[in-house]
Amino acid sequence: MSDYFERLLADPTSFHNAPYDLAFTLTIEQIEQLHLEGARKRFGELRPRLSVLDKLAREQDIETIDAIDDIAPLLFPHTVYKSYPISYLERARFDKLTKWLAGLTTTDISHVDASGIESIDDWLDLLDAETDLTVAHTSGTTGKLSFVPRSKEQWRQTIVHSATIIRHWWGRDSGPNILEDKIPIIIPGYRYGAAAMQRGNGIQVDLYAGGEENALFMYPEARFSADVASLAGRLRAAESRGEAGIGDIPQILLDRRESLLDLERRRPEDVRHFFAEAQRRFGGRDVYVTAMWAILFDWAEEGLKRGIKNIFGPGSVLLTGGGKKGKDMPDDWREQVLEFLGFSNFYEMYATSEMMGLCMMCEHGNYHIPPVIIPFLLDPATGTPLPRKDGATGRFAGLDLMPNSYWAGLITGDEITLSGWEKPCACERTGPHVVPPVRRYSEKEGGDDRIVCAGAPEAHDRALEFLAELSM
Amino acid sequence: MSHEFHVPLIIRGEIIANATIVHGGRRGGASFRAPDLAEHIGKLTLRTPSHMADLYTISFEDILDYLVALGQRLDFESNQHVQEAFRLSCITSGLSESILRFHYSHLGGMFDRAEMRAMMERSCGVDYLEGWVDQGPSRFTGLSARTRAFGARTIHVIAGNAPIVSILTVIRNALTRSDAVIKLPSNDPLTAVALVRTMVEMAPDHPITKHISVAYWKGGDQAIEEAIYDPRGVEKIVAWGGFDSVKHITQYLQPGIDLITQDPKMSGTIIGKEAFADDATLQSVAKRLALDVGAQNQEGCVSARVIYVESGTDEDGVERANRLGELTFAALQHLPLHLSTPHKAFDQALKSEIDAVRLQDEEYRVFGGRGNEGALIVSQEDYPVDFSRDLACRVGNIVPIDSFETAVRSVNAYTQTIGIFPESLKERLRDRLAFQGAQRLVSLGGAATMQHNMEKQDAIEPVRRMVKWVTEESADGSMLEGLAG
Numbered sequence: 001m002s003d004y005f006e007r008l009l010a011d012p013t014s015f016h017n018a019p020y021d022l023a024f025t026l027t028i029e030q031i032e033q034l035h036l037e038g039a040r041k042r043f044g045e046l047r048p049r050l051s052v053l054d055k056l057a058r059e060q061d062i063e064t065i066d067a068i069d070d071i072a073p074l075l076f077p078h079t080v081y082k083s084y085p086i087s088y089l090e091r092a093r094f095d096k097l098t099k100w101l102a103g104l105t106t107t108d109i110s111h112v113d114a115s116g117i118e119s120i121d122d123w124l125d126l127l128d129a130e131t132d133l134t135v136a137h138t139s140g141t142t143g144k145l146s147f148v149p150r151s152k153e154q155w156r157q158t159i160v161h162s163a164t165i166i167r168h169w170w171g172r173d174s175g176p177n178i179l180e181d182k183i184p185i186i187i188p189g190y191r192y193g194a195a196a197m198q199r200g201n202g203i204q205v206d207l208y209a210g211g212e213e214n215a216l217f218m219y220p221e222a223r224f225s226a227d228v229a230s231l232a233g234r235l236r237a238a239e240s241r242g243e244a245g246i247g248d249i250p251q252i253l254l255d256r257r258e259s260l261l262d263l264e265r266r267r268p269e270d271v272r273h274f275f276a277e278a279q280r281r282f283g284g285r286d287v288y289v290t291a292m293w294a295i296l297f298d299w300a301e302e303g304l305k306r307g308i309k310n311i312f313g314p315g316s317v318l319l320t321g322g323g324k325k326g327k328d329m330p331d332d333w334r335e336q337v338l339e340f341l342g343f344s345n346f347y348e349m350y351a352t353s354e355m356m357g358l359c360m361m362c363e364h365g366n367y368h369i370p371p372v373i374i375p376f377l378l379d380p381a382t383g384t385p386l387p388r389k390d391g392a393t394g395r396f397a398g399l400d401l402m403p404n405s406y407w408a409g410l411i412t413g414d415e416i417t418l419s420g421w422e423k424p425c426a427c428e429r430t431g432p433h434v435v436p437p438v439r440r441y442s443e444k445e446g447g448d449d450r451i452v453c454a455g456a457p458e459a460h461d462r463a464l465e466f467l468a469e470l471s472m
Numbered sequence: 473m474s475h476e477f478h479v480p481l482i483i484r485g486e487i488i489a490n491a492t493i494v495h496g497g498r499r500g501g502a503s504f505r506a507p508d509l510a511e512h513i514g515k516l517t518l519r520t521p522s523h524m525a526d527l528y529t530i531s532f533e534d535i536l537d538y539l540v541a542l543g544q545r546l547d548f549e550s551n552q553h554v555q556e557a558f559r560l561s562c563i564t565s566g567l568s569e570s571i572l573r574f575h576y577s578h579l580g581g582m583f584d585r586a587e588m589r590a591m592m593e594r595s596c597g598v599d600y601l602e603g604w605v606d607q608g609p610s611r612f613t614g615l616s617a618r619t620r621a622f623g624a625r626t627i628h629v630i631a632g633n634a635p636i637v638s639i640l641t642v643i644r645n646a647l648t649r650s651d652a653v654i655k656l657p658s659n660d661p662l663t664a665v666a667l668v669r670t671m672v673e674m675a676p677d678h679p680i681t682k683h684i685s686v687a688y689w690k691g692g693d694q695a696i697e698e699a700i701y702d703p704r705g706v707e708k709i710v711a712w713g714g715f716d717s718v719k720h721i722t723q724y725l726q727p728g729i730d731l732i733t734q735d736p737k738m739s740g741t742i743i744g745k746e747a748f749a750d751d752a753t754l755q756s757v758a759k760r761l762a763l764d765v766g767a768q769n770q771e772g773c774v775s776a777r778v779i780y781v782e783s784g785t786d787e788d789g790v791e792r793a794n795r796l797g798e799l800t801f802a803a804l805q806h807l808p809l810h811l812s813t814p815h816k817a818f819d820q821a822l823k824s825e826i827d828a829v830r831l832q833d834e835e836y837r838v839f840g841g842r843g844n845e846g847a848l849i850v851s852q853e854d855y856p857v858d859f860s861r862d863l864a865c866r867v868g869n870i871v872p873i874d875s876f877e878t879a880v881r882s883v884n885a886y887t888q889t890i891g892i893f894p895e896s897l898k899e900r901l902r903d904r905l906a907f908q909g910a911q912r913l914v915s916l917g918g919a920a921t922m923q924h925n926m927e928k929q930d931a932i933e934p935v936r937r938m939v940k941w942v943t944e945e946s947a948d949g950s951m952l953e954g955l956a957g
Contacts, residue, residue, distance in 0.1 A: 052831050059830070077824035083832050100832070144858060183713035233858070240861045242884035242908065281677040380820060411824065442821060449691030450659035452633040453773040455736030456861040456886045460719075
């Protein structure tokens with residue numbers, strides 16, 4: 001135990017493959033010590049090598065971390081990982097985009113020559129080929145793509161980390177050891193691409209499934225294109241620039257928008273084909289499934305309608321999250337999905353793409369924040385950190401100590417309630433936990449009938465709506 | 473909250489105060505009680521058009537008399553309903569108390585007899601409102617025609633970002649001899665109520681009072697809206713607001729209902745190179761620009777957001793734009809409090825965008841934006857910020873350009889007002905800006921004056937569209953008979 005704690009203090013990255021149950025046995029004092037020393041360590045190591053963090057520290061006039069709240073002004077607004085101008089994409093200035101990214105990572109990418117590059121996909125491939133990074137983009141369908149400069153090593157660590165969670169979350173060795181005993185993996189999405197969802201695919205095929213023949217994807221050959229994912233943000237930006245903007249959108253992108261409509265038409269058939277394949281190839285066996293609830297529900301609803309249920313073996317596992325995502329689903333959506341899948345062991349998480357750690361839901365419905373993530377609740381109006389008191393509600397921000405090559409200190413757009421500082425969760429895991437519901441501030445602000453005369457109308461665009469569904 | 477707000481239902485002079493349903497109360501929002509509209513829904517719209525007749529027993533002058541008298545009763549010091557609306561607006565509105573106090577202290581000013589007459593003269597022609605106007609000779613010998621403008625039974629789904637929307641609705645309804653049901657917005661549920669309550673107190677049986685109703689229901693309440701949006705009781709809908717609220721209303725459209733949309737709009741600025749002639753000129757331009765960005769805390773569709781500046785985009789040009797940004801931010805901080813203040817509820821999503829671009833000093837220069845004081849973001853290339861459509865709370869984006877061509881081509885159908893400097897540039901560009909989509913061109917600094925826009929609004933002339941243009945024709949009987957062969 002003390003070994004475990006000492007290792008975390010010395011190197012928070014060691015958390016990724018340490019027995020996960022131990023994380024929630026630390027005392028609050030240990031957690032606070034880890035937070036403070038870890039924050040000092042990361043800030044000390046990263047500030048001199050990350051120009052953007054350095055700039056923020058100078059802006060905020062912070063030189064040392066004396067108390068944990070000193071970190072709060074150094075957390076990036078979540079917009080930082082998408083703070084490049086969209087004009088870089090429109091003018092194919094991928095050299096400038098590279099330079100922008102270099103300010104956010106300690107990984108050396110200065111040798112990359114992106115001057116001839118014309119698409120985001122090509123730029124990401126170039127970085128894959130010539131650097132230690134495998135940059136992930138968010139799905140960002142309502143706006144711009146964020147680019148998170150995660151290293152190849154860190155991606156591998158996140159996949160090992162997920163397996164460690166699956167093995168130990170409900171108690172030591174309570175789950176399958178999918179790193180040792182290979183398991184079929186089933187993912188109702190794209191096999192390739194650089195969205196956070198796809199970045200782990202290759203490593204999961206390798207580490208969990210032990211090869212492509214033991215893996216099933218909905219689109220096994222296809223790539224989820226970053227250029228397509230960027231369409232909504234680019235069209236929005238272009239439209240607000242009138243005729244001047246629309247002229248800047250390359251025809252090839254507009255064509256790809258059209259092909260999304262084709263894909264949408266084929267989608268129901270693709271879904272049917274996918275689960276028929278899943279059943280044919282892996283029916284009755286213990287499998288690993290990962291997908292957002294909303295997609296699984298589509299799948300389950302279709303299957304249950306046709307009387308299909310209990311597809312997989314009882315020892316299967318599901319890694320999931322995302323809630324309803326604005327979809328119209330009945331209150332018993334979890335039960336319906338599990339009835340269809342045929343097993344009950346699911347791991348539901350609350351996570352942020354820039355962080356490596358995941359917050360897992362316990363049997364009491366709370367999401368437990370691992371000790372390597374330093375959580376903050378910020379006053380939504382002023383951004384000042386609220387005291388660590390059980391039951392307080394505010395804007396969630398956090399610094400994940402696992403990433404050691406970029407600053408995983410972020411202010412999210414989520415409103416959450418935190419407890420566990422004064423009294424542990426009823427599940428007896430120690431440390432802070434998120435008490436649902438989690439809400440987006442943007443959702444809370446809209447939606448009623450406050451009517452104003454100022455604003456830019458949104459045109460209805462079916463292709464982009466489908467893109468939003470697709471990238472969940 | 474020490475005080476609970478009640479939003480009565482007022483139907484044709486009858487005040488229903490039995491407020492049983494609590495609405496609102498969201499984060500930062502006030503809650504208020506209102507009667508259950510479902511209990512009274514049957515009498516809200518006017519299903520008997522013959523009841524419009526009383527509006528034609530009074531003259532245009534009588535209506536002006538009525539409105540002028542109403543304006544006098546809206547005195548902030550003595551009218552409790554106005555005070556109550558002000559108090560609630562201080563909670564629900566994006567405008568600060570000092571700005572609201574100024575608005576509510578001057579409600580009566582809008583009821584100026586000469587102004588109201590001029591507005592109707594320009595939009596409909598008073599003689600058309602007063603009687604049948606001969607349409608001149610026709611191609612057919614002996615055929616003549618007369619046209620008159622008649623009021624219509626109309627639902628007004630109004631915006632709540634400034635009290636003037638309620639005032640305009642009441643004035644337009646009265647002067648066009650229409651019958652209005654005003655659907656109150658949750659961000660200003662009491663201003664229209666204050667006006668109509670005052671009308672009831674002043675002249676409970678007057679036809680104008682009998683043809684205006686106000687009601688709050690939650691926008692999107694299907695049971696209510698299916699009953700209301702029915703062509704048997706409604707001829708027109710005037711809908712303010714965003715894509716979602718208008719889109720929502722369109723599902724009730726059917727033959728017999730005319731929709732007049734007052735779409736959400738954005739406004740901008742074009743500043744020619746003359747601004748940089750000398751420091752005094754630049755100082756003056758900065759002050760006028762601060763006014764267009766900051767007036768009414770940038771809550772209106774007339775407020776400037778993206779500012780194209782013909783400074784040039786080379787190093788010197790960008791420096792010129794930066795200097796304008798610096799001066800404009802300083803001027804913004806000195807605007808009088810009745811016009812503009814730091815925003816009381818600064819948009820946090822916008823704040824995080826500003827915080828992020830501040831760290832990208834190669835691309836953007838940010839003046840201000842640390843708290844709620846407002847900001848000028850100067851792009852260092854000829855591109856607006858990617859969040860330009862979310863600019864609010866006194867945040868403008870200055871975009872340096874080499875030629876105003878870029879600015880002209882950036883104007884689109886969502887552009888309402890454009891403030892322009894110098895005057896000669898406005899004259900040079902006005903035709904082109906108009907066909908790009910712009911709707912109102914003003915001298916830099918004049919965006920929020922709103923003169924000569926009360927009836928033109930967004931270039932769609934809603935007053936003209938609120939009335940029904942009815943024609944009566946006469947022909948010689950034997951000529952018509954001859955057509956039958």
